[in-house]
Amino acid sequence: MLILMKPDATPADIDGVCGRVRELGFTPHLIPGQTRVAIGVTGNQGAIDPSLFAHFPAIAEAVPVSRPWKLVSRDVKPDHTIIPLPGPRATCAIGGGTFVVMAGPCAVEGREQLMTAARAVCDAGARVLRGGAFKPRTSPYSFQGLKEDGLKLLAEAREATGLPFITEVVDTRDVDLVAEHADILQVGARNMQNFALLEAVGSVRKPVMLKRGLSATIQEWLMAAEYIMAKGNYQVMLCERGIRTFETMTRNTLDLGSIPLVKRLTHLPVIIDPSHGTGDYRSVPALARAAVAVGADGLMVEVHPDPARALSDGPQSLTPANFAKLMESISAIAKVLQMKI
């Protein structure tokens, strides 16, 4: 941290601030300037909260200079985190050079719908089945998911196809139940800063995919991952699914521009969700190709046997035929970039 004193700060003001720095266990370093004095602070382990100095009237500004995260940081662990996929078909790992495609319906609606979708995405080359059993919906009057029955259907589909499955958990009280069935737990965008839930999935020993919140900064997103890892669960992957901006013609604004930065900051794998990112099935294939090209580790995409009759997110769901075409198109790009798929 760097503390900037006001131009009219007296020696007594400066002594007062240095005293407070020492009181906190740190070391102050005076830097005299032409018009004012700055005080460098060292000796801290992590970031210092600038607000600890907010009430000294002679301070003009306190500027933090370190990152607040640790376990997620590539400075701490330079090597990529690699998360092996469980199950009979699992010959690959997330973050290990394979571009992993997760696909399936937004919500599990019934056995036939799920089985049709699962077989289709398996045949087309997906590595993980996705499907929502507990659905967070904006309206209390919308379909809320099949809950435990949905989990059981997902387990059946895994049995039938060999694909491990990922599903969302929305309440701390459900974490054990979901962890019992699912291969990967998803924390949704609206729960990204539900810290109780982050701690609960941090206590589980299954991989967790953490979606970026609608208005979460990259720093907050990484801090949310830090919450999970701080509880001992290191199998965390991040998922960019679009942020909220002023633009309303797309459902969200898919922030591909942040991916290279995120990959520099953290060793965790990053998945892209172009279905929520654009909200329109016609835009999904182009963004899926861009996701491979930008250096992501995988894709999460919504596929429904009959999107026009989907109970949730129909407009952004691909048909099985369109999904098969998408797989071909992204495979060609993955090949150019020396990634398996």
Next chain:
Amino acid sequence: MLILMKPDATPADIDGVCGRVRELGFTPHLIPGQTRVAIGVTGNQGAIDPSLFAHFPAIAEAVPVSRPWKLVSRDVKPDHTIIPLPGPRATCAIGGGTFVVMAGPCAVEGREQLMTAARAVCDAGARVLRGGAFKPRTSPYSFQGLKEDGLKLLAEAREATGLPFITEVVDTRDVDLVAEHADILQVGARNMQNFALLEAVGSVRKPVMLKRGLSATIQEWLMAAEYIMAKGNYQVMLCERGIRTFETMTRNTLDLGSIPLVKRLTHLPVIIDPSHGTGDYRSVPALARAAVAVGADGLMVEVHPDPARALSDGPQSLTPANFAKLMESISAIAKVLQMKI
């Protein structure tokens, strides 16, 4: 809902859409235009999800035309919701013509800090004591609150001052515990779309204050209130605490411009939190005055006996002396607007 067909839609396309409308139990009305046909849909109770029509290729656009909320709507209940304040000093109600000020420290840090703050805000005219026992923090390494011990200290402070207290609940598993002690439950901004928590506080029979999410639209905010009311708890108040925008020199952007609209849309009382809204104690008094002037029903403001040593949110906390001055200043404005305080 209004469905707009593409210019080149055939009669068969139009018939197909009309058939789907009837299949859903509604009535289609054809509106021929110069270059294309529109179809008005009637007979629905609530809003129709436009995505139900997303996969008809001959449809250009489906435009929803009703609001999705019911219980929160002023169309349904034109009279203001009035929430009586419990406790010996409670001679007023929220939403009933009194401008209710809630004040106290961001976090309960200990008995002395809390008691000093409680007595100060009581003496200056606050009607409700605020204090955080369960603290949602961005970093897992920050102070997380005194939890149950904090609740007990708040109850002690209520005993000593006669002020009812409001405190945040962050996990469905804590709702019963918090409801046992607190007079008003707060759902924080980061949990505004934690639907499991909304349902849990909806099952309690104590007033709930619902903070607007950092990037929540007014519609989402009202839908979150609808979640609570749909479970039978009608004692809901809203709290505007600033939204996230591109501006970083203020902590958040306090959206006072939406308050008159919100008051037209819903019968629920609206509280303003200028402490989080600006993040700077120097801006709090001016925004508190603006909150009265704009027609809000109350204020939530952070007061700490020694802001420079606060464990949380020091920079935005008022000293007791500054809070007393603020009360005088807003009282004068409340009087002009014929509100008690």
Next chain:
Amino acid sequence: MLILMKPDATPADIDGVCGRVRELGFTPHLIPGQTRVAIGVTGNQGAIDPSLFAHFPAIAEAVPVSRPWKLVSRDVKPDHTIIPLPGPRATCAIGGGTFVVMAGPCAVEGREQLMTAARAVCDAGARVLRGGAFKPRTSPYSFQGLKEDGLKLLAEAREATGLPFITEVVDTRDVDLVAEHADILQVGARNMQNFALLEAVGSVRKPVMLKRGLSATIQEWLMAAEYIMAKGNYQVMLCERGIRTFETMTRNTLDLGSIPLVKRLTHLPVIIDPSHGTGDYRSVPALARAAVAVGADGLMVEVHPDPARALSDGPQSLTPANFAKLMESISAIAKVLQMKI
């Protein structure tokens, strides 16, 4: 500026950076830390561009620590800027303790419309007439204003009422013409970073009102004012008219929360425009009251004799009767705050 070296920076790296600092004419100060070295830079007059150091691979971060503006800064000129109003009725000044209300139609549509509006706002107590002659419109097919004829009508209305008038200038080629007629020149939100226009109005010797851009940070807004002042025109006032955010139920998000901060940073007067800020005439009176309460120096509000037939911005325009009521309501609040009106 503070330069943070990476943990593995060598003494040679550090020497290299220090050399570059000296080469730029500044003085480097070494601050050794536990894991890395920081370098404080002093001797600069204004802010140093951090990008001057962006390509040293051993630098982790370069943190600027001064404000980039000068002439607009309250550090440089602690007293309020006071801008006298011209014309026969001008017994007050903007920024000098009077809350100045500017009112009139969005666009000048014709003599009768303008005269009716001008007399109405004058009778109700407005101090300045507003009216658009050159209209910046999103669509090339919308009404673009009466241009020079509009200026002449505004001059007629000034003759008739004694009110000075403010009007927008949208092109460098029109600055002389507009300055010849108008009493105050307005630079609109969409032109806030039209730097050629800022320089052109900076060369005029009439007051300028600078609207904040839709997505302009406070810093960019102040820098735009700096452009005008750097050309020698010190009669600048700022106008907050709402910023663009994710919320679409209000036309813009009126950023009242920034006003106390802006008043601390700069000595320039600040005007609030609740008409554009909310886009709905029903919300204008409440926000006008809030504008007085928050400490602004004045108000700009749209008034039209027949809003339902306005060629531009009808939904946010007040009728003369509603404007008269608004004046009463804000006068009461101004009085409490010891402001004239």
Next chain:
Amino acid sequence: MLILMKPDATPADIDGVCGRVRELGFTPHLIPGQTRVAIGVTGNQGAIDPSLFAHFPAIAEAVPVSRPWKLVSRDVKPDHTIIPLPGPRATCAIGGGTFVVMAGPCAVEGREQLMTAARAVCDAGARVLRGGAFKPRTSPYSFQGLKEDGLKLLAEAREATGLPFITEVVDTRDVDLVAEHADILQVGARNMQNFALLEAVGSVRKPVMLKRGLSATIQEWLMAAEYIMAKGNYQVMLCERGIRTFETMTRNTLDLGSIPLVKRLTHLPVIIDPSHGTGDYRSVPALARAAVAVGADGLMVEVHPDPARALSDGPQSLTPANFAKLMESISAIAKVLQMKI
């Protein structure tokens, strides 16, 4: 447009609205509903401004249902717009199946800097040289460009390399001068709604590249292009360069997610600028790959012989060596997608 009456609207209210619709030259169509009446409006050529109906108290809502643009619309002109590149090396066209790379320094700083950059980007395969002569800068104290001298140096570089050049025009008074020298005129993000400038470049008969404004919606961006085309200049290309959001770790948020939508809405070519989009040269190559993959028509990228000493935008500029590597990497992806480069 669809007009929704309030539930309690009387037959007289409805007649009044229908009369106004007819008065405007359109045709009203009554659609009776269970709780209220809707009125469909037909007969209009373009979109109807909903505000024309804002002051009828019995109207609940007026919903526009057509797009406001015409000349830019793919509905009007289904074929791609193809813009031939001038000059001796111009064997390709923008929008015609070649992925066109425009590269060069942010600002022209002098002959040697520009010639070095021009030769480097030409050798690596760029098709157009970019370089700023008139620089719009946030601060009046920053380097503002070499102006006319810069244009002459760019013409020299074209002579030497055969590359046509693109440069920005920032003032209506400079349009003729810039058009005399440049092959493509650029309208910058901050001037996207400088309507006077749009009309001025619309009167020129040289191609124009229109950058998206920092907070411009897709609709506003297309309407700005409509301004240029409405003046008779049909050689318009769009450039996505990142929008402003709450995220500050990247300079802007590159909105690749909107590209497929924009390509569906308009026939105009779309160029991506990953330099401004991310603000960090380390992120540029990944985003350039994504730009090809997402279906853009070209790239604009900043290249400087010595980024550490650039007078403007050094942190986001590539070295010539890095640019050559980028060209290889995007060529491989373009090939997969059957595009020339």
